Amino acid sequence: MMLPVPADYVLARDLCSYGYFLLEPNLWDPASCVYTTTLDLGGVAVTLRVTQGARGSTRAAREGDREHAAGGALTVKADRPLDAAQRRLVRAQLSRILRLDESVRTIEAFHRADPRFAASGRGRLMRSASLFEDVLKTVTSCNVTWPSTVGMNRKLCAVFGRRSASGGRAFPTAARLAAARPATLRARCSVGYRDARIVELARIFNAAAKGRRAGFDPAAAEDGTLTDDALFDALIELPGIGPYAAANILQLLGRYSRLPLDTESIRHGRTVLGYKGSAAQVMKKVRRHYEPFGEHRFRSYWFELWEYYESKRGASWTWERETTGKTFTASKLD
DNA sequence: GGTAGACCTGGACGC
DNA sequence: GCGTCCAGGTCTACC
Numbered sequence: 001m002m003l004p005v006p007a008d009y010v011l012a013r014d015l016c017s018y019g020y021f022l023l024e025p026n027l028w029d030p031a032s033c034v035y036t037t038t039l040d041l042g043g044v045a046v047t048l049r050v051t052q053g054a055r056g057s058t059r060a061a062r063e064g065d066r067e068h069a070a071g072g073a074l075t076v077k078a079d080r081p082l083d084a085a086q087r088r089l090v091r092a093q094l095s096r097i098l099r100l101d102e103s104v105r106t107i108e109a110f111h112r113a114d115p116r117f118a119a120s121g122r123g124r125l126m127r128s129a130s131l132f133e134d135v136l137k138t139v140t141s142c143n144v145t146w147p148s149t150v151g152m153n154r155k156l157c158a159v160f161g162r163r164s165a166s167g168g169r170a171f172p173t174a175a176r177l178a179a180a181r182p183a184t185l186r187a188r189c190s191v192g193y194r195d196a197r198i199v200e201l202a203r204i205f206n207a208a209a210k211g212r213r214a215g216f217d218p219a220a221a222e223d224g225t226l227t228d229d230a231l232f233d234a235l236i237e238l239p240g241i242g243p244y245a246a247a248n249i250l251q252l253l254g255r256y257s258r259l260p261l262d263t264e265s266i267r268h269g270r271t272v273l274g275y276k277g278s279a280a281q282v283m284k285k286v287r288r289h290y291e292p293f294g295e296h297r298f299r300s301y302w303f304e305l306w307e308y309y310e311s312k313r314g315a316s317w318t319w320e321r322e323t324t325g326k327t328f329t330a331s332k333l334d
Numbered sequence: 335g336g337t338a339g340a341c342c343t344g345g346a347c348g349c
Numbered sequence: 350g351c352g353t354c355c356a357g358g359t360c361t362a363c364c
Binding site: 139141142143144145148193197239240241242243244245262263264 | 355356357358359360
């Protein structure tokens with residue numbers, strides 16, 4: 001099937017814009033510029049192969065040539081025949097992952113606030129097929145080094161993910177993890193002390209999907225009716241979600257006003273921004289540094305960080321999941 | 335309201 | 350091959 005995209009959309013640039021593109025079930029192949037993922041459509045899993053036309057080439061993206069890089073509609077090939085309802089689900093989930101809801105106008109608004117990224121056209125941040133997956137990917141990235149995050153997501157898919165016709169594994173649904181035993185998660189997915197928190201999160205999302213009140217409303221979190229502050233307060237009540245994780249989930253929901261600051265931010269403050277002092281002092285200065293970008297401050301922060309990674313490891317679309325993709329953050333950079 | 339210590343895993347390192 | 354140390358955000362108990 002064909003999937004229409006905003007006029008400025010570049011698959012290589014806009015998919016390889018956030019670390020989750022390196023986590024299963026996602027796979028970006030730098031050699032062929034093919035994005036492969038497996039989605040759970042409820043009862044059946046499908047592995048998809050997503051490509052963009054020649055105009056959306058990595059070469060044009062690499063050279064920051066926006067006019068020629070914008071490559072038109074995506075071609076999506078599934079590993080099994082899909083009925084109309086399944087095709088709608090595929091479109092919805094892919095649109096969420098690729099941020100196709102971010103129009104040219106919203107990206108231009110970011111570039112007006114921070115013109116440094118107008119030439120490259122950066123503005124969209126890749127995310128997951130569902131809010132539940134985004135929450136779990138955030139939880140599995142807390143208090144661990146990146147290779148452990150990669151491992152946990154691989155094992156979660158392998159153990160609990162539905163299998164597609166071609167052997168791909170989707171990310172596990174809330175229903176599947178809600179029924180899991182914490183001890184199994186710990187033993188087979190190496191999630192450590194996150195085991196009970198993950199099951200609890202799954203039960204909350206699963207209950208909400210079945211229309212039961214669960215203290216957190218994923219639909220309200222997605223529909224844009226809550227203020228950023230109200231959404232943050234709701235997220236931080238979830239098990240395993242602290243200030244960093246809540247702020248990160250906010251950006252995954254398209255709210256860029258808060259900064260998920262962590263040890264990586266302190267490194268960035270010292271190494272790139274040249275700040276000195278204790279960790280708390282550097283953190284405060286980093287926060288102040290991004291104040292002028294207002295409601296866009298996360299994107300300014302993130303793409304600054306991302307450019308630093310690319311200066312060390314090459315353009316992100318050239319990273320392979322099993323090699324460069326495991327070494328691109330924090331202490332691994334030097 | 336602020337802070338110390340426990341929670342786990344995997345990688346690096348020394349022997 | 351084994352033991353030790355370290356990185357990493359959240360949670361709880363305590364002051």
